[in-house]
Amino acid sequence: MVKIVRKKVLNPSVTLLEVEAPLIAKKAQPGQFIILRVDEQGERIPLTIADFDRKKGTVTIIFQKVGLTTELLDGLEEGGYIRDFVGPLGLPTELPEGAKRVCVVGGGVGCAIAYPQAKGLHAAGLSVDVIAGFRSKDIVILEDEFKAACDHLYITTDDGSYCEKGFVTDKLKSLIEAGNQYDVVIAIGPIIMMKMVAGVTKGYGIKTLVSLNPIMIDGTGMCGGCRVSVGGKMKFACVDGPDFDGHEVDFDELMSRNAVYRPEEAEQKERHTCRMEQLAKSMIQ
Numbered sequence: 242m243v244k245i246v247r248k249k250v251l252n253p254s255v256t257l258l259e260v261e262a263p264l265i266a267k268k269a270q271p272g273q274f275i276i277l278r279v280d281e282q283g284e285r286i287p288l289t290i291a292d293f294d295r296k297k298g299t300v301t302i303i304f305q306k307v308g309l310t311t312e313l314l315d316g317l318e319e320g321g322y323i324r325d326f327v328g329p330l331g332l333p334t335e336l337p338e339g340a341k342r343v344c345v346v347g348g349g350v351g352c353a354i355a356y357p358q359a360k361g362l363h364a365a366g367l368s369v370d371v372i373a374g375f376r377s378k379d380i381v382i383l384e385d386e387f388k389a390a391c392d393h394l395y396i397t398t399d400d401g402s403y404c405e406k407g408f409v410t411d412k413l414k415s416l417i418e419a420g421n422q423y424d425v426v427i428a429i430g431p432i433i434m435m436k437m438v439a440g441v442t443k444g445y446g447i448k449t450l451v452s453l454n455p456i457m458i459d460g461t462g463m464c465g466g467c468r469v470s471v472g473g474k475m476k477f478a479c480v481d482g483p484d485f486d487g488h489e490v491d492f493d494e495l496m497s498r499n500a501v502y503r504p505e506e507a508e509q510k511e512r513h514t515c516r517m518e519q520l521a522k523s524m525i526q
Contacts, residue, residue, distance in 0.1 A: 242322045242323065242324055242325075242326075243260040243261055243262050243322065243323050243326040244260060244261045244320070244321075244322055245258055245259070245260050245317055245318070245319050245320065245321050245322065245323065246259050246260065246261055246299060246319065247259035247319060248317075248318060248319050251303065251382040251383070252379065252380045252381070252382055253379075253380075254305050254306050254307075254380070255303060255304070255305050255306075255350055255353070255380070255382055256303070256304060256306070256314075256315050257291070257301060257302070257303045257353075258301070258302050258303075258304075258314070258317070258323075259292075259299050259300070259301045260299060260300055260301075260302070260323060260326060261298060261299055262275075262298070262299065262300040262326055262328075263298030263299075265290075265293070265300050265326070265328045265329055266293045266294060266295050266297070266298050266299055266300050267295055267298075268329050269290050269293040269300060269328070269329045270329065270333030270334075270361070271290075271333060271334050271357040271358050271360070271361035271362075272289075272331065272332065272333045272334030272357075272358065272452065272483065272484055273289075273290050273328065273329035273330060273331045273332070273333055274287050274288060274289045274290060274328060274329070274330050274331050274460075274483065275287070275288055275290060275300065275302065275326055275327060275328030275329065275330065276288075276325075276327050276328065276330060276457070276459075276460045277302075277314075277323055277324075277325055277326045277327070278323075278324045278325040279310060279313045279314050279317070279323060279324060280313075280324045281324060283310060283313070283324065284309075284310050285325075285457075285458055285459070285460075286310050286311070286457075287330070287454075287457045287460060287479075288302045288303075288304055289302075289353070289354040289357075289452070289483075290302065290328065290329060290357065291303040291353045291354065291356060291357055292356070292357055292360070293357075300326075300328075303350070303353030303382075304350070304353075305349075305350040327460070330460045330461075330479060331460075331478075331479060331480070331482060331483050332480075332481070332482065332483075332484065334358055334361070334427070334450065334484050335484070336362075336367075336424075336425050336450075337424065337425060337448055339424070340367070340424040340425050340448075341367060341368060341424055342367065342368040342369075342370075342421075342422065342423050342424050343362050343367055343368070343369050343370070343423060343424065343425045343426070343427060344369075344370045344371075344372065344413065344416070344421070344423045344425075344426045344427070345358050345359045345362070345369060345370070345371045345372070345391070345426075345427045345429075346371075346372045346374075346409050346413060346426060346427065346428045346429070346430070346434075346438050347371070347372070347373045347374065347409075347428075347429050347430055348373075348374045348375075348409055348428075348429070348430025348431050348434040348435075349374070349375060349376070349380070349430055349431060350382075350430075351429040351430030351431065351434070351452075352373045352375075352382055352383055352387075352429075352430070353382065353383065354429045354452055355371065355373070355427070355429045355430075356383050356386055356387060356390065358427055358429070359371050359387060359390045359391050360386075360390035363390050363391055363392070364390075368392055369390070369391040369392055370391060370392060370393045370394075370395070370416065370421070370423075371387050371390075371391040371393070371394045371395065372395045372396075372397065372409045372412050372413055372416075373387060373394065373395070373396050373397070373409075374396075374397045374398070374399075374408060374409035374412075374430070374434070375396070375397070375398050375399070375403075376398065376399045376400065377398050377399065377400050377402045377403070378398060378402040378403035379402075381396065381398075381403060384396065395412050395416075397409055397411070397412050408434075408437075409430075409434065409438065410434075410437045410438055410440075410441050413426070413438060413441055413442075414441050417441075417445055417447070423447055424447075424448065425447070425448045425449070425450065426438065426442050426447050426448070426449045426450070426487075427449075427450045427451075427452075427484075428449060428450070428451050428452075428487060429451070429452045432454075432492055432495055432496050432499065433492075433496070435451040435452075435487060435490075435492065436490075436492035438451075438487065439451065439487035439488055439490070439492075442487070442488075443488050448486075449486070449487035449488060450484045450485070450486065450487060451484070451485060451486075451487040451490060452482075452483045452484055453469055453478045453482055453483050453484075453485060453490065453495065454478075454483070454499075455467040455468070455469055455478050455495060455498060455499060456498065456499060457478065457479055459479075460479045461479065461480065462477045462479055462480035462481075465477065467479045469482075469485070469490065469491070469494070469495055470490070470491035470494050470495075471485045471486065471489045471490050471491070472486070472489035473489075
């Protein structure tokens with residue numbers, strides 16, 4: 242079990258939790274993830290390590306409330322405990338030798354994963370630009386943190402309610418065409434966003450890494466649930482990734498596989514909500 246030492250609501254659907262996990266904090270690197278269970282009956286879900294503090298012995302995770310498990314996780318408070326918290330898992334992000342200038346592109350809650358990448362690269366002395374995209378101003382997260390972890394921060398919103406109107410791909414293309422020469426682009430966010438970013442960079446011949454989030458169970462390569470097609474070969478995101486060459490990933494297959502259990506996930510969430518409502522009514526009566 243790990244103790245929650247800090248909880249912060251970043252926006253109505255995204256929450257940050259900092260937990261005491263000294264052994265994981267000691268080994269964690271940008272790009273790696275953990276797998277947790279909220280309680281004994283809970284499902285296992287992977288979450289990228291958003292930050293870590295080796296001196297304090299803490300690990301930070303940031304998640305979006307999209308299903309039953311993340312709803313239950315959001316219900317925990319400071320001083321509470323998470324039943325299982327295992328990691329660090331996966332391979333740390335590795336850049337091509339000699340890379341000096343990087344553009345990190347994050348979309349929505351994917352910015353929580355982009356942040357440790359930018360922070361780690363900036364701390365290592367690389368020149369780092371960050372493009373963070375959101376649907377609207379009210380869901381912007383980690384703006385101050387990004388400002389401290391990069392050379393230039395560009396925020397885009399789909400509706401133009403904050404900073405620049407447009408998509409992250411629009412901003413990336415404009416920066417490249419303005420003469421910014423990036424050795425590597427790192428894209429993290431919705432699958433379709435990563436696919437579009439890879440499409441832009443492929444035309445310019447820029448090495449592109451994407452962090453994949455397929456269905457995952459054990460995190461050790463045994464179950465095969467997280468298999469993805471990269472360069473025509475089968476890879477396991479939990480042990481071969483989660484970072485892969487964005488120009489070789491079969492994004493369409495990944496989107497199809499990720500949607501397989503959505504009806505069951507929605508049903509489980511609805512069933513839990515109904516039970517909680519019935520319990521609340523019985524208590525009132």
